[in-house]
Amino acid sequence: MSQTTPPQALPVFTDDPYTDGNLADPYPLFDRMRAAGPAVWLEKYGVPAFAGFAECREILEDYRTFISGAGVGPKNLHKEPAWRPQGILESDPPVHGPMRAAMAGVISPRGVRSLRAGFEVFAKELVDRLIEQGTFDGVTELAELFPLRVFGDAVGIPREGREENLLPHGAMNFSAFGPDDERSRSFFEKGAGTHEWVMANCARESLAPDGMGAQIWAAADRGEITADQAALLVRAMLSAGLDTTVFSIGNTVQALAAHPEQWAALHANPRLAKFAIDEALRFESPFQSFFRTVSTDTVFCGVPLAAGSKVLLFVGSANRDARQWGDTADEFRIDRNAGGHLAFGMGIHQCVGQPISRLEMDVLFTEMAARIRSIEPAGDPVPYLHNTLRGWRSLPLKITAA
Numbered sequence: 001m002s003q004t005t006p007p008q009a010l011p012v013f014t015d016d017p018y019t020d021g022n023l024a025d026p027y028p029l030f031d032r033m034r035a036a037g038p039a040v041w042l043e044k045y046g047v048p049a050f051a052g053f054a055e056c057r058e059i060l061e062d063y064r065t066f067i068s069g070a071g072v073g074p075k076n077l078h079k080e081p082a083w084r085p086q087g088i089l090e091s092d093p094p095v096h097g098p099m100r101a102a103m104a105g106v107i108s109p110r111g112v113r114s115l116r117a118g119f120e121v122f123a124k125e126l127v128d129r130l131i132e133q134g135t136f137d138g139v140t141e142l143a144e145l146f147p148l149r150v151f152g153d154a155v156g157i158p159r160e161g162r163e164e165n166l167l168p169h170g171a172m173n174f175s176a177f178g179p180d181d182e183r184s185r186s187f188f189e190k191g192a193g194t195h196e197w198v199m200a201n202c203a204r205e206s207l208a209p210d211g212m213g214a215q216i217w218a219a220a221d222r223g224e225i226t227a228d229q230a231a232l233l234v235r236a237m238l239s240a241g242l243d244t245t246v247f248s249i250g251n252t253v254q255a256l257a258a259h260p261e262q263w264a265a266l267h268a269n270p271r272l273a274k275f276a277i278d279e280a281l282r283f284e285s286p287f288q289s290f291f292r293t294v295s296t297d298t299v300f301c302g303v304p305l306a307a308g309s310k311v312l313l314f315v316g317s318a319n320r321d322a323r324q325w326g327d328t329a330d331e332f333r334i335d336r337n338a339g340g341h342l343a344f345g346m347g348i349h350q351c352v353g354q355p356i357s358r359l360e361m362d363v364l365f366t367e368m369a370a371r372i373r374s375i376e377p378a379g380d381p382v383p384y385l386h387n388t389l390r391g392w393r394s395l396p397l398k399i400t401a402a
């Protein structure tokens, strides 16, 4: 990916984190990587990989040494073209600042508060339906449905075409942050045509006048960002905001179904929903891994890194690091203080969309917690194998109403 020989004294790993087996259960490999030292050399990809909490956090916070503008995937976009124009995520200061300010202005905790009532109406309708059914698929009938409706409405895009376009588009987009292999290419094939649909719906004239997309365009009218940046920011909402939340809802419901005592605690006190969500984000992080590019020759944690080379960060592993989370790091416990996890990243690129995905999940899980007494698996869950996203393709579930 960037270098051909490991920096001095780095443990060499021949393991491939992107095989079916390691994607289905990455934690044994993550344990070995963390135990081997601050970084390991992934021979197959020719890149140093960081899997510990302290190291990943420090890299994310040091945006001057570990830049995003050369891409957060394996390609160095200063040397090779990107598959699409680079947006906020793959930019550095000073380009990053105005885009970040425009987005944060629209998606602040205060800005999204007015959306709560509408989200609650749909959450109630959805939980009514699931209780009536008794058994359902936690992915297609819950985790996908909820954000497709409420998040799509909040951005202000047409309802028609969302499911067929946004889900394959997200899977394709997130594939570019991992290796260019057969799996990644198949997500690109499935996503063919969806980028055009997304870009057409980022245009000012396609967006509802009262949605978050239109508010981004208003920042362009005020001269705070350019028209091109406005379109890229609406694109960022649609490409970064849906799959991540879908997987997050699926991972949370699966963790709760697999730990009945945790559901019982949540049912007894639905106000714990916020804590359950953070713990699930830590326990099964939806966006598992991504890259940075080294801007200048440096030595980090004793590892010499050359300017222009890539480093790979496994935040999904950092969020299981016992040095940060103690001996219970591999346990799902909603009474844990999981704040500070890296599932939303850290530093200047920390997820700007988190207030809205947190609102979506808080509304949904508060409604479910209050009205569902028990939730349990009704069949084998089917994992969704993707190079950078972690989640489920199918979750057969059975519920009992309160």
Ligand code: HEM
Binding pocket: 060, 068, 072, 088, 089, 090, 100, 103, 107, 236, 237, 238, 240, 241, 242, 244, 245, 248, 286, 287, 290, 342, 343, 344, 345, 346, 348, 349, 350, 351, 352, 353, 354, 356, 357
């Ligand atoms: C649970 C759901 C979500 C997860 C787990 C998640 C995860 C992340 C992570 C890890 C990053 C940092 C990546 C990096 O440092 O390179 C990030 C950045 C970002 N996310 Fe999210 N995200 C979620 C929801 C959303 C939503 C709902 C939106 C849009 C409304 C969104 C838009 C963005 C954008 C635009 C960035 C780039 C911010 C910047 O570069 O300043 N995300 N997200």
